[in-house]
Amino acid sequence: MVFDTLLLARLQFAFTISFHIIFPSITIGLSFWLAIIEFLSLTTGKQIYVNIYKMWIKIFSICFTIGVLSGIVMSYQIGTNWSLFSLKISNVLGPLFSLEVLTAFFLEASFLGIMLFGWNKVSPRMHFVATCMVALGTSLSAFWILSANSWMQTPNGFRIADDGIFYPVHWWKIIFNPSFLVRYFHTVIASHFTTSFIILGVASYYIVKQKFLNEAKILFRTAGVIAALSSILQPMLGDIHGLNSLTHQPLKVSAMEGIWNTESPAAFRIFAIPNNKQEKNDFEFKIPYLSSLILTHSLNGKILGLKEWKKEDRPNVTVVFLAFRVMVGIGLAMLVTVIISIILYCQNKLFQSNIIHYWYILMSPCGLIAVLAGWIVTEVGRQPFTVYGLLKTQDSVSIVDNVKVLHSLLGFVVIYSILFVIAIYYIFSVITKGPVNIGTKHNM
């Protein structure tokens, strides 16, 4: 493996974006949940909701700030390391990124100040408005970023000039490109699902430790509803996403399914290790008809094999295939957990310390792993292209000395690792301290 500028730039991008995505995945769901908690505190007038809010806002603040800082890195990295990509597609994607900053980023960054520090300075209602604005900002950010990212997957509404530069032809088609809406809702619901499990993990911790039991019940009830709704919506969205990908990116679907030769009907590989060199799967364990059923909703659907495409146009099948199974596997585990929890709730056994609480504690970060796995599927699955089918990654990279990229990559690894450890340490200390009443000065 030659550590040239291209490989190092890809490694750096993969590392920085993976670190970054963890935090918006938390803040989109958490800001929404915090708005619900604050709404409940305003309508019921009970202090317990205030205490919960004030504890979780500390966690939110850390995640939001790290999300912002790592996000700034992304916006400049597109220039430092991917300047050819910038040059070729900025006519199309530039306005989308700018609209993200103009409509969403400013909104959330400004109102965050009131959310964190404006307690005695604005009315309780205005504070609630600030919380809602931040929640709106996070979802709006996701809107524009995913529109741009989806355009890279299913480009539309553009033309390419002789000099290789992309020009916009129809803004509506660019923004609402074929895969955008399904990917947007899939990502947003994923965030809600992820955050609900983090909250449920914390609530379970309190139940196991037999402290803050009333707060734990509120956490369970609120986050539980979100988890339950997400567990219904997310598989449906995943299914629609699969159908969408089959139409617009069949090569990626074949990689996800590990199907090398065209099959009709197509079997579902529960487990395999795809062999990129030999163009086959090792250790394959499959169920017949199931892939056709899932992807085409018919038992005889034809799925094209990877060999239908040129080898240099295919992504790394091993990575895409395994990451997809990780994501779906975790999703199913979360769904089963929710079902069992509902059963226990109906039996009034959910709030007594139970083995399921230990399971929830274990499962609390699993949403994040699923999110990362999902992003690996979609982004590695898009390779070797940055704009699917039209612009290759190797033609997108900046011409920079590879030593510089190595240095910046190492810098990010060191700084982000330290940051991650400090953040986790702090978040754990907030959780163990719990939602204590801070004082009478802050009545709402």
Place this chain on the structure above:
Amino acid sequence: MINLANYLDLPFACACVVVFVILVYVILDGFDLGCGVICIFAPSKFHEEAIMNSIAPVWDGNETWLVMAGMFLFSAFPLAFSIIVPLLYSPLMIMLFALIGRGIALEFRLKSLFNQTFIWKLIFHISSLVVSFMQGVITGCILSGKMLNVEFSWFNLLSCISGITVVSLYALLGIGWLLFKNQNGVHSWIVYIARYVLGLYLLAILAFIYIHAKYPGHYQTILTILFVIIICAFLFYRALNNKTASIKAFLLVISFVIISFSYVIIHMYPWIVPFKYTIWSAKASDASQSLLLMSALFCMPFIIGYSLYVYYIFHKSDHESTKTYK
């Protein structure tokens, strides 16, 4: 698609927006970076707290203007963006690392981690210093007009002096801001260091102009600029001694910013990549610039509106308020 190029000089209008965004960024993030630069000299914890509390609720919104500047440059002048940014790889990466450091120091300062606020103050100071210096370096490199040379190195005399100029300018902005906020009890210390910072800024900008200005056509404008700077410096010095809530000092520092920036503009125009591409040759497509201009013009009033609202909410310099959410 709407094409505004039929009605106005679109690249020029977009360039005006970029200049506006950068100017607002320099003023807003300038003062919170400036607070970071001077915080290390704070004589007591009380002073430290006053400084940090004044910027805690607004620094995140201020920093957003930097992202806006970068994204707007990327969107409106992609050729310039794709040429300049990789050439400035090292200073930009160092700046990004320092921005992370600054954000983290501010975020963790209030948490009782390690029980040692000194560490966070040090990180905050060094990060602010590095960010300011690197922004100066970047400006100096672009102004030098030598970026496209094979021998180009970002660390040279001009860029270092430019860095010092920006550091001292931001420190002045921080001082102006603190005077404006009239934080309890820090007034005398601020006034004391202001003289030194002002001196440093004047030295730096004179050195910069001396090294940089080589173009005969600009001598008249440079002399005017110097004249205005000296007048403002004198007025600023006088305003320092005025004890009442001094927005005058802050406004005068903002004048320093505008003057320094006008020097940059005068030298740059019409180039955006000196001396290869003008703003007209590096522009994005008309459709893109049209959408960009319309979005910016539409959204700016809202952004400025709610930003002013947030500043207004925190106007009463309440020393205690930013500790409440512990």
